[in-house]
Amino acid sequence: MVNLIIKSTVDLDFQLQINAYVLSKITSYLPERSVNTSSLDWIDINGLCLADPYFKTPNKIDILLGADAYCCIMKEGVVKSPSGTLIAQNTTLGWILSGVVSSSNESSKHHTRNLSVHCTQFNEDNILKKFWEIEEQVSTRKLLNPEEQKCEEFYMKTTKRDDTGRYIVRLPFRDEDPACKAGSSRDIAETRVKSLEKRLNKDTYLKEKYTEVINEYLQLGHMRPVKEEDNKKDEAVYLPHHAVIRNDKTTTKVRVVFNESEKNKKGVSLNDTLMVGPTLQADLRHTILRWRVHAIGIVADIIKMYRQVRIADEDAVFQRILWRESPEKPLRDYELVTVTFGTASAPYQAVRSLHQVAYDEGDKYPLAANRVLNSFYMDDLMMGSNSVEEGVEICKQMVALLGKGGFALQKWNSNNRQLLDRISSIYTNEVVQQTGQIKIKNENTENKDKEDIGVKDNKEIEIKLDSTIKILGLTWNRHEDCFQYSVNLPPLTTAPVTKRLIISDIARLFDPLGWLAPSVVLAKMFIQKLWLLGVCWDEELTTEVITEWSTYREELSLLTKVQVPRWLGTSSSDDLELHGFSDASKAAYSAVVYLRTIDVSGKIHLSLLVAKTRVAPIKQISIPRLELCGAVLVSKLLIETAEILNISKEKIFAWTDSTVVLSWLNSHPSRWKTFVANRTSEILGALNSSQWFHVPTKENPADCASRGILPSSLVGNELWFSGPSFLKNKLIEYKRPKNLKTDLEQTIKAHTAVVPEHVVFENYSSLRKLVKVIAYCRRVLKKEKHDSKYLKDHEIEAALQTCIRKSQIDSFTTEYEQLKEKGYLNIKSSKLKSLCPFLDKNGIMRIRGRLEKSELDEQVKHPIVLPHSCHLTLLIVADAHEKTLHGGPQLMANYLRSAFWVIGARSLVQQYVRKCVTCAKQRASVRNQLMGALPSVRCTPARPFLYSGVDYAGPISIRTTKGRGHRSYKGYICLFVCMSTRAIHLEVVSDMSTQAFFAAFRRFVSRRGHCAKLWSGNGSNFVGASRELQQLASIQPAIAEYLEANNTEWHFIPPHAPNFGGLWEAGVKSTKFHLKRVIGDSTLTYEEMTTFLNQVEACLNSRPISVINFTDPGEPLPLTPGHFLIGEPIINVPDKNYKSSNVSYLTRWQFVQRMLQSFWKRWSQEYLSKLMNRYKWASQVPEPNVGDVVLIKEDDLPPSRWLLGRAIEKHPGDDNVTRVVTLRTKTSVIKRPTSKLCILPISDP
Incomplete structure (x- = not known):
């Protein structure tokens, strides 16, 4: 969500x-x-x-x-x-x-x-994405992908320059015929501009500023009206535009934004068809590091950078807009003739054109050309010099070089006031005036000059790239020449503290070079903690978590006291060294790099350059391995920083406090396991092992970042911001421990183990696999060369003989030794004495029977003796079972007899066949569990139909009209049966819909009274009619809801268990009995069918439920359900006249009640006694246990297609006997009665 x-x-x-x-x-x-x-x-x-x-x-x-x-x-x-x-x-x-x-x-x-x-x-996603982008791995060079390469080639092929030197570029479409012009977009743009007019009319200031921006486009030639004769509206792409107000901006507060991602009628936008191009601007961290090298810092930005690059006239049709100054005027078409902000390719085209100026004109301005390529981040320039004269010359060349391409700089700033004063004189140069972008009047006052060139009255210039960095941006103090931090978190409210709120605050931390890494890593750890807790985005956190976060959040404001010098204190004659430190803890690992500067006088200066941290993986890793990850990180940082600052590899030094890591690095990576080997290879590919040294933990600044410290401890932390004190010494003692130890210490341990001699046999469940393993082992022991890796027949035969010989020796040790010494067996108690065994030439024990003179094969005359209880014998029996295609015991015994004489073969073979799962599936048979006790509603007196069961019978054909030409449709019989008296109520229903059942149920309760509890099956009577089954299943939830609203409890018997509903199953059977014999194939109308079923109902309710006495004519008629409904059988002759009894003093009401009581007395004496005996299922059978694998019987499928299931839950009855089990199949979890299950002979190991 x-x-x-x-x-x-x-x-x-x-x-x-x-x-x-x-x-x-x-x-x-x-x-x-x-x-x-x-x-x-x-x-x-x-x-x-x-x-x-x-x-x-x-x-x-x-x-x-x-x-x-x-x-x-x-x-x-x-x-x-x-x-x-x-x-x-x-x-x-x-x-x-x-x-x-x-x-x-x-x-x-x-x-x-x-x-x-x-x-x-929500905005937190974008903010969090930027946070992790800044904290990503150190940047690496990447090759251009095919599309980026194509875009670069297209730029070089199509880019031109006009008379003033400006660059004219073509839009880099992916296809020659872009899809964006196929669908009209003018109507969308017209709707948007009308909506914009409504907003502007409500805000006079906004309208005035917005109109000024549009007019500025026209005045500067960045936009032109479209001539009516050239107006091809259907092929043009119209861009909607709207206003964005930026109150934080010092220049343009109202900005016009064009929406190039708006889709046309075909669902395609301009940006969908454009190539984005490669990323050309340097990494922000690299730009800042280069800027810190110079004693004098200079900043500026390009005026309207994108709009200084023109778009070719043939592509202007793709950048049209609609505009009018007043709603009373008609809308006019305009074309944007410059690179437009918001276009997918705009950043690439603008930066690429800026770089092209350096390539085309760089020879004339060598000091500026390299800085154009490396000191710009989009339109922001950050460069410097080591003297005022050098700075002035660089600025002159920069202004002149950019002017050649139509680019102009503004908002100059520097930490050197003298340089600022001299920058204004640059703009009197004729070359710059020809650009027509900046107009400087010499008669202006000094303050006015400073205002024009962007010098602010305050003391700071903010280094900000977008709105996120603006909020938490890095500030450069010109006077003290240092960086400062600003932390602008939103104020706390009474709203609950959630993960979303915390992530939003953390994502606003902007620390591109890691100078605040010891405190920022705590935020990373906190993010990981939130994810491990598994809390939702808007779930209120626990008090403990909130307290921990509040403590950290309150201290973030202290980061404003942190000051990092901008200038590294370097000069061209200084000796520069890079020192990197790494460390790790259970929570994170870190790397930090310092620049050690030694000037000509021998003075040493240390500067913090860059740092990185990573939280430890959720999967626990040993500390030495985390230390190794930190070493990988610092090696990458060192190489990257050395390339930026042009420091040779010999001047790089790496430090760690882990002796294990140093030991790994002093050995070849092939010695270690994959994790260590991969990372040591990467480290040694960047730095030599001789460049790694040991540092004590107390003097390791990376320890601050790996463990994390609060902002209050970070402010003024000398170890972190100034580096370890020993680096300030002229002579550094590079320590390398003499006895390096790995975390894999060599130890000698003695173990005593009892190894079973048959361990090889027991490990295999297939004779073929066992024999092949033994055969290959024999090959190795013989040390013979073989022309093929595959085994030959004689090798397999020899391996089998080896197995048999080993089995005979282990099972018949005494007999084997005597046969080997004497050649005959003379042990009276031996089971083999009657078999006259002997040893053949291969040392295999065979039988010397009475068939020596027969012409039978030698193996048949002298079969090999096999013990009964041996794993090898079991494997041979299993192999025989497979080779006889799962044959029976007789076939298997005959197959084995042709080569082996197995002691007790008959019982062993029979036992194996019983346990074979494949055979068990085919002979699967189910057994019915002991018949359970009757439910209380069956043996407790109650009003007829107070407790009832319901079932459907059918379908039956019902004709619409009488006579010829009639049409018939399907109908069904809804049967209600009384659980106490076995009385039956029949209803005709036209279909199996929910409403049809509701109607039948209403008729039933209207005639028979309220039903307190209702039982039903799960449609098992519809086996073979799947469509009707599905219909019945679909109406069950609605029926249950209806019955619940009418104070009727609905109970389901287990699925596929008709024996649980035997009462209504018997009623359905009796109803069909009369239906087939009376109607046959005839088709009745709905009225005729209703009449007939009422007659059937009368017959069924007149059936005796007690014993009929044929010997005594004076005995009363047997009890029927009709006695409980109307006081006598419905279709029989009237019962005896109770008025003859002495009831003259009774009222009529008392008479009726006495009659009913006599019925219930007879019901208890005559009917219930019949239900005492169990006429079938009289014994208890084994029931499946949890974990057993069973076959699930399906009446309409052969056993080979029955599903397999595993019992996961038993549902015992009141007598503690399980008759229903919950099973898990390969697709679902189901319930089935034990009468539908066949337990397979499978047991878990």
Whole structure:
């Protein structure tokens, strides 16, 4: 779910915040077909500002609003079509159309609803993204991808210069015929400019400034009107524009922003078709590091940098806008003829043109050319010099060089006042005046000159690149020549402290060079902690977490006291060294680099250059390995910094307090495991092992960043900002421990273990695998060369003999030794004595039977003896079972007899066949569990149908009319049975819909009284009719809800367990009995079927439920359900006359009650006694346990297609016997009765 802010293109003051789920697709294109607006029954939409001007064209839906949002956008105003089938409703988003209209190519009607919204994700995402981009790995050079290479080649091929030297570029489209011109975009731009006019009319100041900006475009020639004869509106791309107010800006507070990402009718925008181009500007960290080298710092920026590069005339058609100064005037078409901010390729084109000036004109201005390539970050210039004279010359060349390409600088600033005073004189140069961009009057006062060149009255110039950096930007104090920090966090409110709030605050920390790394790393650790806690974005945090965060947040304001000198104190004659330190803790690892400067007099100066931190991975890693990660980080920082400052590799020194890391680096990476080997290879590829040294932990500044310290401890921290004290000594003692130790210490340990001799046999479940392993082992032991890696038949045979011989020796040790010594067996107690065993030439024990003179094969006459309880014997039996294609015990025994004589073969073979899962599946049989006790509602007196069961029977055919030409349809019988008296109530239903059941249930309770509890099956009586099954399953939830509203409890028996509903299953069987014999194939009308079922119901309710006495005619008739319904059988002769009894003193009411009581007395004595015996399922059978694998019986499928399931839960009854089990199959979790399960002979190891 994401948080969205919906803004209106009509009412610019309106915005609506909603939460929405992100889906890959909301719905299909709407409308389904193009809408025909030429119909006479159409709304006059002229003059209506539509929310979606392109409602006629099918397009995708970006967002679906709910009713809660719909009511917030409604406004007064409705326009209807003549017939009233189509209306236009006024909303804050514009007029929306709804109703029934015809498509453009057919007369069928489609509903169209149109809504236009603009949505953006919450701002914390963008801020957090920038935070992690700054904290990313050190930058590395990357090759251009194919598109970037194509864009570069296109620029070189098509770029030209005009007479004034300005560069003229072409828009780098991906295709020669861009798709953005295929769909008209003028209507969208017209709608946007009209909405803009409404906003400007409400704000006079904004309108005045906005008009000034547009007029400035015209005056400077950055925009031109389109001639009517050249106006090809259909092929042009029109850009909507709007105002952005920047109160923090010192110059242009109102900015016109053009939307090149606005899509046309075809859903394609200008930016969609443009190549972005490669990133050319230098990394911000590199630019600042280069700037720090110079004693005098100079800053400036290019005036309207993008607009100094012209667009070719043939591409201006893709940058059109609509504008008029007053709504009373007609809209005019204009073309932007310069690189426009917001275009996908604009940054590349502007920076590339700036660089091209240096390539084209750099020979004349050598001091400026290199600085153009390396000292600009977009339009911001940060350069310096070591003297005023050098600075003035650099500035002169820079102004002249940029002037050749039409670029001009403004807002100059420097830490040297003398240099600032002399910069103004540069603008009197004729070359600069020819650019026409800056006009300087010499008669101005000194202060005026300073204002024109951008010198501010205050003492600071902010180094800021965008709005995020502006809030938490880095400040340069000119007078003290140092960097300062500003921390502008929003004030705390009474709102709950959530993860979103904390992440928003953390993401505003801007520390590009890591000078605040010891404190910023605490924020990184806190982010990781929040993720490990698993809290949601807007969930209030615990008191402990809030307290920890509040302490840290309160101290962030102390970072404003931090001051880092800008100048590194270097000169061209100084000796420069780079010293990098790394460290790690359980929470993070870090790297920090210092510049050690030694001047000609021997004075030493240390400067903090750059630092990086990384939080430790969530998966726990040992400290030495984290230390190694820190070493990788510092090696990268050292190489990167050395390249920027032009320091040779011999002047680089790396320090760590980990002796394990130093030991790893002093050995070849191949000695170590993958993790260590990869990282040591990377480190040694950057620095030699001789450049690594040991530093004590107390003197390691990286320790501050790896553990993290609060801002209060960071301010004034000498170790961090000034480096370790030993680096300030003229002679440094480079320590390397003599006895380097790794974390893998050599130890000698003695172990005593008892190894089973059969461990090899027991490890394999296949005879083929075991024999192959033994065969390869024999190859190794023999040390013979083989011409093939594959085994030969004689090798496999020898390996099998080895296994058999080993098994015989282990199982018949005494017999084998005697046979080996004497050649015969003379042990009376031996099981092998009657077999007359002997040893063959291979040392294999065989049987000497009575068939020596037969012509049988030698293996049949003298089979190999195999023990009964041996794993090898079991493998041979398993192999025989597979080779006989899962044959039975007789076939397997006969197969084994041809080569082996297995002791106790019959029982062993039978046992294996019983345990074979494949065979068990085919002979699968289910067993019914012990019949359970009757539920209380079956053996407790209660009003008829107070407790009932329900089931469906059918389908049956019902004819619509009598006579010829009738048509029939499917109907069903709904059967209700009384759980106490077995009385039956039948209803005809026309279908299996929810409403049909409701109607039948209402008729039932209206005639039989309220039903307190209702039982039903799960549709098992519809096996073979899947469609009816699905219909029944779909109505069950609705039926349950209805019954609950009528104070009726609905109970389900387990799925596929008809025996749990035997009462209504018997009723269905009896109903069908009469139905087949009386109706047969005849088709009745609904009225005839209702009449017939009432008669069947009377017959069923007249069946005796007690024993019939055929010997005594004086005995009363047997008890029937009719006795409880009307006092006597419904279709039998009347019962005996109770009036003959002595009841003269009874009232009629008392008489009826006595009669009912006598019925219930007979019911208890005669009917319940019949239910005492269990006529089947009289014994308890084994029940599946949790974890058992079972086959799930399906009546309509063969056993080979039955599903496998694993029991995960048992549901025992009141007698503690389990008759229902919950199973997990490969697709779902289901319930089944034990009568549908076959337990497989599988046990977990």
